[in-house]
Amino acid sequence: MDFALTEEHRMVQNMVREFVQKEVSPIIKEQDRKQEMAAFILPRMGELGILGICIPVRYGGQGMDYISLGLVCEELEVVDSSLRVVMSVHMGLNSMALFQWATEEQKQRFLGPQARGERIACFGLTESGAGSDVAAITSSARKQGGDYILNGEKMWISLATKAHHALVVARTNPEAADPHEGLSAFLVELNSPGVTTGDIHGKLGVRAGSTGWLAFQDVRVPAASRIGEEGEGFRIAMSCLDNGRFTVAAGATGLIRACLEASVRYAHERRAFGKEIGKHQLVQQKIARMVQSYDAARLLYLRAGWMKNRGMRNTRETSLAKWFATDASFEAASEAIQIHGAYGYSDEYDVERYLRNSKGAVIYEGTSEIHQLMQAGYALGYREDATLRCELPAYDPSYWQE
Amino acid sequence: MKIVVCVKQVPDSAAKVVVENGQVTWGDAPLVINPWDEFAVEAALVQKEALGGEVTALTVGTESSKEALKHALAMGCGEAILVSDPALASADSQTVARVLAAAVQKIGDVDLVFYGRQAIDGDMGVTAAQTARVLGWPALSLVSTISSLDANGGRICVERSTEEGRQVVEAKLPAVVSVVKDIGEPRYPSFMGIRKASRAVIPTWSLGDLGVTAPASVVKWPQLENAPVRQVVTELITGNSPQEIAEQLAEKILAEKVL
Numbered sequence A: 001m002d003f004a005l006t007e008e009h010r011m012v013q014n015m016v017r018e019f020v021q022k023e024v025s026p027i028i029k030e031q032d033r034k035q036e037m038a039a040f041i042l043p044r045m046g047e048l049g050i051l052g053i054c055i056p057v058r059y060g061g062q063g064m065d066y067i068s069l070g071l072v073c074e075e076l077e078v079v080d081s082s083l084r085v086v087m088s089v090h091m092g093l094n095s096m097a098l099f100q101w102a103t104e105e106q107k108q109r110f111l112g113p114q115a116r117g118e119r120i121a122c123f124g125l126t127e128s129g130a131g132s133d134v135a136a137i138t139s140s141a142r143k144q145g146g147d148y149i150l151n152g153e154k155m156w157i158s159l160a161t162k163a164h165h166a167l168v169v170a171r172t173n174p175e176a177a178d179p180h181e182g183l184s185a186f187l188v189e190l191n192s193p194g195v196t197t198g199d200i201h202g203k204l205g206v207r208a209g210s211t212g213w214l215a216f217q218d219v220r221v222p223a224a225s226r227i228g229e230e231g232e233g234f235r236i237a238m239s240c241l242d243n244g245r246f247t248v249a250a251g252a253t254g255l256i257r258a259c260l261e262a263s264v265r266y267a268h269e270r271r272a273f274g275k276e277i278g279k280h281q282l283v284q285q286k287i288a289r290m291v292q293s294y295d296a297a298r299l300l301y302l303r304a305g306w307m308k309n310r311g312m313r314n315t316r317e318t319s320l321a322k323w324f325a326t327d328a329s330f331e332a333a334s335e336a337i338q339i340h341g342a343y344g345y346s347d348e349y350d351v352e353r354y355l356r357n358s359k360g361a362v363i364y365e366g367t368s369e370i371h372q373l374m375q376a377g378y379a380l381g382y383r384e385d386a387t388l389r390c391e392l393p394a395y396d397p398s399y400w401q402e
Numbered sequence B: 001m002k003i004v005v006c007v008k009q010v011p012d013s014a015a016k017v018v019v020e021n022g023q024v025t026w027g028d029a030p031l032v033i034n035p036w037d038e039f040a041v042e043a044a045l046v047q048k049e050a051l052g053g054e055v056t057a058l059t060v061g062t063e064s065s066k067e068a069l070k071h072a073l074a075m076g077c078g079e080a081i082l083v084s085d086p087a088l089a090s091a092d093s094q095t096v097a098r099v100l101a102a103a104v105q106k107i108g109d110v111d112l113v114f115y116g117r118q119a120i121d122g123d124m125g126v127t128a129a130q131t132a133r134v135l136g137w138p139a140l141s142l143v144s145t146i147s148s149l150d151a152n153g154g155r156i157c158v159e160r161s162t163e164e165g166r167q168v169v170e171a172k173l174p175a176v177v178s179v180v181k182d183i184g185e186p187r188y189p190s191f192m193g194i195r196k197a198s199r200a201v202i203p204t205w206s207l208g209d210l211g212v213t214a215p216a217s218v219v220k221w222p223q224l225e226n227a228p229v230r231q232v233v234t235e236l237i238t239g240n241s242p243q244e245i246a247e248q249l250a251e252k253i254l255a256e257k258v259l
Helices: A007-034 A041-047 A066-079 A081-101 A104-115 A233-269 A281-309 A315-344 A351-363 A368-380 B035-051 B063-075 B093-107 B127-135 B191-199 B242-255
Strands: A121-124 A140-144 A147-158 A165-171 A183-189 A195-199 A211-222 B002-006 B009-011 B018-020 B023-025 B031-033 B054-060 B079-083 B112-116 B139-150 B155-162 B165-172 B175-179
Touching (some): A007 A041, A007 A081, A066 A081, A066 A233, A147 A165, A183 A233, A233 A315, A315 A368, B002 B035, B002 B127, B009 B063, B035 B139, B054 B093, B127 B175, B155 B175
Antiparallel strands (some): A195 A211, B018 B023
């Protein structure tokens, strides 16, 4: 067993850390107040190769492994959750799904531009009436000649107004005995006639990010843009979540680190009762908890990344990492505010933003409740992962970097 | 165009550098490429991209200095060379300059040698000029812009950033150039570059390989001391009215001869 990161991993970590600390950290508070994503973020992440990090070079990516993806997400979320969200939807939920399920022709057509950062990608699963209950999806894709006619509305879609491509799950067979089997996945180009998008404001957190909706009114989607087989939509969506949740877990780990670093700094600065507050045991207890959470969350996501690298199914491990890290990040942020006292309650310090940002991830990509059901299901033997027609390819440096 | 860029590994700029038992220490702070040298690497890469050719990163140091070279490789340098020798343990800047000059000559046919303006550890800022002196090449220090570079005509024209203003200087190639911040923001390592760097086998040259013996250091550091800790006394002036407080404050300021 080897717990050490490779030299390559450490260099990736340093490079992304330098980018976010230098270019994003100085402006993030203002963007959060304005509830706007800074215009340079997506093009810059594309230019630096971050948007294609774990996609093989032959598909326009950088050919790094899945652990690198996790490390990047951790570094991004240390500065702001909105940056990691970009990786969750563009990479985890969309590009990796194309890498896993798309035909060679589809990879060349859609994945290449996404990995090069020329096209931004999002993921349309959730609807206003269908969140955890995926089978309740009402968006429909009706077959007409060689095309599908897409109708419906997707809600809480990160990058809805920024993306060029959306991976959309819609119902192709309303008659299916099991409603899960009636769903199919499509790569929809968002400049198609009949597509409208909008942003949602007034969110608790991730205000420097873009969250919105996608509406489809008789949108013609060519059959060549269907990802996977007809009826495979639910399985594809679940496999997307195995990747999206990995990025969320790694990001939430970064958020815990941000809380810990801010708390340690403040505990040395602030004095009460004649000594720095770090000398008080109840403050120490909070910091010790953050250390424990950070280390545990990090080990959990790195294990999931290691399994992905080896091509092992990791639904259970990724779910565990995501559940633990997001709950722990919410708790760490809340305690970080407590350590900062009244100052932590104002946006003079970053910790209030950490708390607001942490809550979203406890809800999306499987609520904490869903993850608890999953974990209990595995433990009790009620749940088993069926083999997929297309598994996420294992990391293969020689093939990926050709 | 054959370019060499000389880099140095130094303690991170955030490290707390102190003297302990007469020795300089930075605790367990990481070692990084000298931040000024990143500008030099950037300048070298920009010239290579414009004119073609190759860029070799060069350093004098111990095995761990390969980290700094790898950073330069990850930014886009094609080759890297470490000069390492136990005889260089307490080398001063002129010793390092002689060694670097010998390495530049061994590389051969070099048109330009780039340096950052100074290293953030020793802060001498003379190695570039000393290297030029040893090589007998023009030294263009504190360069903020390379206005023109004519490889065939063998000429370079630069702007120097001095305290008085800017100077336009022209010199013949080969030359040694040290750069300041205005030369251009250094790029981040690319993922491709990182991969290349992590797999690179960096050759190590000894003084024997360079055919030189360790030149004696002419500068010694007989004594190192921490900066004296400033005694700061805080006194809170209280009184019954702002007027009273202000009067007390004014008296104290006058007594301390601050005004």
